[in-house]
Amino acid sequence: MKKIEAIIRHFKLEDVKNAVNAKGIQGMTVSEVRGFGRQKGHKEMFRGAEYTVDFLPKVKVELIVNDSQVDSILDAIVGAAKTGNVGDGKIFVTEVVRAVRIRTGESDDAAL
Amino acid sequence: MSNYLKPWRVLCLLAALLPFLITTNVSLAQDAAGGSVAPAAATAEPAKEVAAPTAAEAPTAAPTPAPIATGDLKIALDTMWVMIAGFLVFFMNLGFGCVEAGMCRVKNCVNILSKNFVVFAVSTLGFWVLGFGLMFGHGSPYLGTEGLFLASGEDNSPATMDAYKGAYDALKWTGVPLAAKFFFQLVFAGTAATIVSGAVAERIKYISFIVFSLLISVFIYPVVGHWVWGGGFLQTQGFYDFAGSTQVHSIGGWCALTGVIFLGPRIGKFTADGKANAIPGHSMMAAFIGCLVLWFGWFGFNPGSTMAADPIAIADIALTTNLGAVFATLTATATAWILLGKPDIGMTLNGCLAGLVGVTAGCSVITPVGAAIIGSISGVAVVFAVMFFDKIKIDDPVGATSVHLVNGVFGTLCVGLFASPEVLKAHLIPPEVCKPGLFYGGSEQIVIQLIGIVSTAVYVLVVSAICWVVIKATLGLRVSDEEQFEGLDHGEHGNTAYHGFVVEKV
Numbered sequence: 001m002k003k004i005e006a007i008i009r010h011f012k013l014e015d016v017k018n019a020v021n022a023k024g025i026q027g028m029t030v031s032e033v034r035g036f037g038r039q040k041g042h043k044e045m046f047r048g049a050e051y052t053v054d055f056l057p058k059v060k061v062e063l064i065v066n067d068s069q070v071d072s073i074l075d076a077i078v079g080a081a082k083t084g085n086v087g088d089g090k091i092f093v094t095e096v097v098r099a100v101r102i103r104t105g106e107s108d109d110a111a112l
Numbered sequence: 113m114s115n116y117l118k119p120w121r122v123l124c125l126l127a128a129l130l131p132f133l134i135t136t137n138v139s140l141a142q143d144a145a146g147g148s149v150a151p152a153a154a155t156a157e158p159a160k161e162v163a164a165p166t167a168a169e170a171p172t173a174a175p176t177p178a179p180i181a182t183g184d185l186k187i188a189l190d191t192m193w194v195m196i197a198g199f200l201v202f203f204m205n206l207g208f209g210c211v212e213a214g215m216c217r218v219k220n221c222v223n224i225l226s227k228n229f230v231v232f233a234v235s236t237l238g239f240w241v242l243g244f245g246l247m248f249g250h251g252s253p254y255l256g257t258e259g260l261f262l263a264s265g266e267d268n269s270p271a272t273m274d275a276y277k278g279a280y281d282a283l284k285w286t287g288v289p290l291a292a293k294f295f296f297q298l299v300f301a302g303t304a305a306t307i308v309s310g311a312v313a314e315r316i317k318y319i320s321f322i323v324f325s326l327l328i329s330v331f332i333y334p335v336v337g338h339w340v341w342g343g344g345f346l347q348t349q350g351f352y353d354f355a356g357s358t359q360v361h362s363i364g365g366w367c368a369l370t371g372v373i374f375l376g377p378r379i380g381k382f383t384a385d386g387k388a389n390a391i392p393g394h395s396m397m398a399a400f401i402g403c404l405v406l407w408f409g410w411f412g413f414n415p416g417s418t419m420a421a422d423p424i425a426i427a428d429i430a431l432t433t434n435l436g437a438v439f440a441t442l443t444a445t446a447t448a449w450i451l452l453g454k455p456d457i458g459m460t461l462n463g464c465l466a467g468l469v470g471v472t473a474g475c476s477v478i479t480p481v482g483a484a485i486i487g488s489i490s491g492v493a494v495v496f497a498v499m500f501f502d503k504i505k506i507d508d509p510v511g512a513t514s515v516h517l518v519n520g521v522f523g524t525l526c527v528g529l530f531a532s533p534e535v536l537k538a539h540l541i542p543p544e545v546c547k548p549g550l551f552y553g554g555s556e557q558i559v560i561q562l563i564g565i566v567s568t569a570v571y572v573l574v575v576s577a578i579c580w581v582v583i584k585a586t587l588g589l590r591v592s593d594e595e596q597f598e599g600l601d602h603g604e605h606g607n608t609a610y611h612g613f614v615v616e617k618v
Contacts, residue, residue, distance in 0.1 A: 011597040014380070045606040 001096040001108065002070050004063045007033065007089040008081040013059050019080035020063065023072055026112070029062040039087035058089060064096055066109055177268055177289065187270050189421035191288045194296050197416020201299040204409035205232050205306065210402025211465075212310040213609075215393035215458065215510040219599025220314045221609035227309050227318065231325045235305040238329030239298050247297070247334035248280040253345035256282075256338050263294045282343035286419035296419065297337075300360055303413075304333050307364025310510035312371045315378050315596055318604045320587045324371070327579045333363055335575075336568050351564035352531070352546040352557065355417040357473030357523035358568050365517025366572040368508065374580040375589050377507030379596050388502035391509070396457055403461040407437055410468045414475045425476060425539050432475045433468065436487035440467020443491030451495065459495055462511045466494035469519040474527040476539055477546050482530035490519045524565050528558025 008016055013030065020028065034055035041054040065073050074091060082088055101111040209228035213221050244263040249256025259265015259279025267278035269290045276284035283293050305325045312321065339346040340359045353359050382388055393399060414433040415426045444463020449455045470490030471483050478486065497514035506513065531549035548554035583589060590596075595603030602608070 009597070011380075042602070043606065044602065044608060046611070 001064055001099060001112070002067060003094045003096045004061075004065060004070070004073060004077070004091060005094070006061045006063075006077050006081065006091045007035070007058050008061060008077075009083070009087065009089060010057065010059050012081040012083075013061070015080040016061060016077055019076040020073055023069065023076050025063060025065065025069075025073065027063075031060050031062075033058050033060045037087070037090065056087070064099060064112055066112065177270070186421075187287055190286070190419070191270070191292050193421040193426070194286070194288050194292045194416065194419050197412035198292070198296040198299050200409050200412025201296075201303065201416065202232075204299075204303060204406055204413070205229075207402045207404075207406030207409055208303075208306045208309070210398045210405060211461070212313055212402070212510050214395040214397065214399030214402060215310070216313050217391065217599070218394040218609060219601055221394065221601060222605050222607040223318065223600035224309070224313055225609070226605060227313075227321055228306060230322060231305050231309055232302045234322055234325045235302045235329035236298060238326045239301045239334070240294075241330070243301060243329050243334040243337075244294055244297060245279075245334075246330070247337035248282045248293075248342045250279050250281050250343070251338070253343075253348065254338065255335060255344075256342055263290070269293065282338075282341065282347075283419075288419065293419070296416065300356060300413075301329050301333050301337075304356075304360045304364040304367075305329055307361065307512050307516045308368045308371055311368035311508045311512040312375055313509045314600065315590050316371075316375055317588055317591055318600070320583045320589050323583055323587065324367075324579055328363075328367055328576070331579070332367065332572055332575055333359075336363055336571060339567070340564065346560075346564045346567065349560050349563070350544060350547065350557070351560045352477065352527050353473045353524055353564065354476045354527075355414045355472045357469060357520045358564055360520075361469045361472065361516040362520030362524065362565070362568060363572050365513050365515075365520050366569060367576040368512045369506070369517060370573060370576045370580055372506050372508055372513070374577070374584055377505060378509070379593055381507040382505055386505070388505075393458070393509075399458070399461055403464055407464060407468065410437070410472075414472055418476070422539075428535070428539070429475045431480055432471055432478055432483035435480050435483040436467040436471030436475070436490070437464050438467070439484045439487030440464060440470065440491030440494070443488045444495055445491075447492045447495040451499075458511075459498070462494050462498065462515055463491040465515045466490040466519045469516055470523040470526065472520075473523040474530055477527060477531040477535050477541060477549075479530075479532045479535055482526075482532060486523065486526045486530060490522060493518055493522060521565055521569075525558070525561055528561035531557055 006016065017028065034057055036055055039056065041052050041056060043050050044053055045051075061077075063073065070093060074093070077091060098107065099109075099111040100107045205228060209225055212228060213224045216224055240263055242260060245258070245260030245265065246256045249258040249260055249265060251257035259267070265279030267280055267290045268276060269278070269280075269283075270287045271277070271284075272287045273284055278284075278290075280290070280293070286293065305328050308324065308328065309321065334342075337359055338344040340351060340353050341347065378391065380389060381391060410433055411430055415429040418425045418429065441460060441464040444466065445455045445460045448459035448463075452459075467487035467490045470486045470493075471478070474486070475483065494511070494514050497518040498511050501508055501511075501513055508514065527546065527549065529549045529551050531546055531552070531554070533548040533552055533554075536543075536546060536548065547557040550558050580589070591600060591603055
């Protein structure tokens, strides 16, 4: 099992959700996050005074998938979340050791 | 943000304003040099009128405001009521701002607040410079031609009826000073402009909306206003729109409709296969406050349109206005509950406003039961209208077309159905002003109501479409897709509405 963590633009969330759903993914966890990469922050104003927002809001999507699904899911996320401009986000894949479905006690692949 | 300050844009704006400035100066110069051409007819028969002391003393002089005796209680009370009612209608700006901000997303909140704030300033500019004169100035059946600029034509208000001498004789029936007449009419013009704001929200360019607001307050609202309230062809034929179901709400609604058509839907509102997505508003608290403020303001809007402290009429109209709101609130909630499975608060709030719009045209000529029936129908109509506009891909974030257009038209028609002979008699409304409706055996009123609805629709649709096309070709209408995703608060204003909160930008 692998965990796919994708940090994406807010307005791409719906597209990413539909794209991974189409690959048979049944669930995901989404959170509001802030941070910066190469895009850096942007300027806002308050009564004429400028300030910089260093940490831009993004959405983090977390998915746990079978090893065999990883490549196709990564393709799907990249395809759906890409605009081609700086600030599209990043994807990280890590190893997952155990998974348990609380309601039934099923574990690992059966729990996904 | 800074791209609006580019020199050529500023020049365009100045160029657009130039004709106003020039014509204003010319007219002032003429006033100073030529004396009074307009009131020649009025001064031809001096001394005949008993209640115009200034005209009797100096028959050749231009009319001046009649002196108000210290003990003239009626003028004092009438003015007090007109002004308080006008202040209530002004307060409706807060209502519109809150309803619209609440029903839109947090990333566009500053933009909506800013639009709603500036729109009243802009419409005041337009209505003061030219609008009031076009609307109420003495003139042809289609347009006012006297006292055009700066609401400063000849006038001896608060003299009324035969004693009135001046350019604004369409308002000679109310015994209040000219400034009171102007202020009361101004807040109504502002309301019509504000209605458009909600329908075009979340994707219109700030500057384009402001320019349209100026155009509506000069070229759209006052022209129909002359027909309906300024002694024009609809009024003389007996078209009855007491407080503005047609004049305020349907004009705002028609402009909103053409605006939405030329602007297109927000990104993500409709799926590729044509289904409408819900885009939830960010604060039902703001929408709730806004709706109650509007309801409160309506007690100035409708009862104030008596423009006189007439105890029976004011009380009756407050009653019919409230009943319309109450019954529409109930039926809209019930309809949403039955159709959608839950009593959706968005529909409840829209329902209340729909009922208020529905009774606005006829609130002075219908019975309380009539108001209850009109309100009940409005409440059901608004729910179906919202679903209908979604179906034909008209993206109206706050339901302005469903509330103001559909019920403005419906309410105007209802005068021809529900106008009661007893209420007409009690409020001293003569048959040439309004006749009994179809349900009381009268068949003439409904015909003229239909003529009024259709002529308003044709004029406003055509002229507003031209305005939108011109703006689209010069300034552009829509913000970029990227700005829409990021939010107009950032793109147009560089501000955030709730700094320090986590902002969801979906």
